Amino acid sequence: MNVETREFSLPLESPLATARGSVERRDGVLLRVEDDGDVGLGEATPLPGWTETLAECRDAIAGLDGEEALDELELDDRPAARHGVALALADLRASREGRPLYRWLAGSDAPERVESVPVNATVGDAPQDETVAAATDAADAGFEAVKVKVGARPVAEDCDRVRAVRDAVGPDVELRADANGAWSREQARRAFEELDAVGVAYVEQPLPAGDLAGLADLRDDFAVGVAADESLAGRAASEVLDAGAADALVCKPMALGGPDRAVEVARWARERGVAAIVTTTVDAVVARTAAIHVAAALPDLPACGLATGALLARDLGPDRARVVDGAIGVPQAAGVGVADTWGAR
Structure with a gap:
């Protein structure tokens, strides 16, 4: 399995004012995993106060390679990084099975179709x-x-x-x-x-x-x-x-x-x-x-x-x-x- 990453920085249309301060942009890491022609995308966009910092997220993701390593990666103290990895793998596997992600996530309780x-x-x-x-x-x-x-x-x-x-x-x-x-x-x-x-x-x-x-x-x-x-x-x-x-x-x-x-x-x-x-x-x-x-x-x-x-x-x-x-x-x-x-x- 091949893993690629790309950092991004996206400005908000206008600052979102909250009691915890103003959110003006969202910075993160986009992940792409490929295995046997199947591709999955993940995103890790940390928000300090809820998750780790961007630097901590970047360090956790750096050097990832191989499906087993991704699955077993211990990232409980890095929720944004874990989100990016888990989402990329879920996207790959749901795509491989030909199902939209919501039906894959729901498992045996999957609804027929949610519009x-x-x-x-x-x-x-x-x-x-x-x-x-x-x-x-x-x-x-x-x-x-x-x-x-x-x-x-x-x-x-x-x-x-x-x-x-x-x-x-x-x-x-x-x-x-x-x-x-x-x-x-x-x-x-x-x-x-x-x-x-x-x-x-x-x-x-x-x-x-x-x-x-x-x-x-x-x-x-x-x-x-x-x-x-x-x-x-x-x-x-x-x-x-x-x-x-x-x-x-x-x-x-x-x-x-x-x-x-x-x-x-x-x-x-x-x-x-x-x-x-x-x-x-x-x-x-x-x-x-x-x-x-x-x-x-x-x-x-x-x-x-x-x-x-x-x-x-x-x-x-x-x-x-x-x-x-x-x-x-x-x-x-x-x-x-x-x-x-x-x-x-």
Whole structure:
């Protein structure tokens, strides 16, 4: 088996403002594995805070060769690198079997055909009028769920932003908020009191990643749900579930170490009565399309955070997964369905 790598750097169309800072570009490594004429592509696009750094990812991938070495590589502390390797092998094997990746990932539970999966729109931190305009545009485009980034502003200001969005989009659009772990317990309780009245479905990571007890208390005291995101970085999902810290797990394949791991965690969460929501880390087209396959392998998911391709000013190759009326199309070609990406520039 031959392994090739290529580094890339992709600017965002405009910076994505979050409570953890602004994301302006995505840097990573594209992998190509070839064996007996069969080819698989993988992508490792680290995001510090969720994964290792780019330098650590690059070092983990360097010098890989041979299918056995790839399969046995210990990369549990390098989730983005493991994602790239696992995805390349999964793409190769699904392509070899002539099946789209989602049916290969689902195994014996594979659905016959999944045409699309529901997705949410993501609205970054911005002044209230810009936030409302972006959310209104999303609702007009057919999105039935809108996620608003919060946590970078005073709690009262963020609650006013979300309330204004609710007034603008009406009661039928599901509202979500994402604090990226920015609030203290006191701030989170003040926010939840306000967001409960606005009808927010859940808040992603309202408290710092390690405060599982605080997350559990919020669940006990408010109708607003709690979704764990950063709490899964470097921590077993079982620890979050055993602590009663989440109504939903945000399953980022890049942060969990690969599409196979994301499917495994999502299935386990659902068995425990906890929702699973598949999202990207604003990845390039190979990993983003693979995340769509992960969602398609899991029946009846809530709207997922997969409509992130438009956030990039340019990409590694053409995007064949279109968003129409709040749902994103699932490629039906063998493997991931982005086989021509390696040669694109």
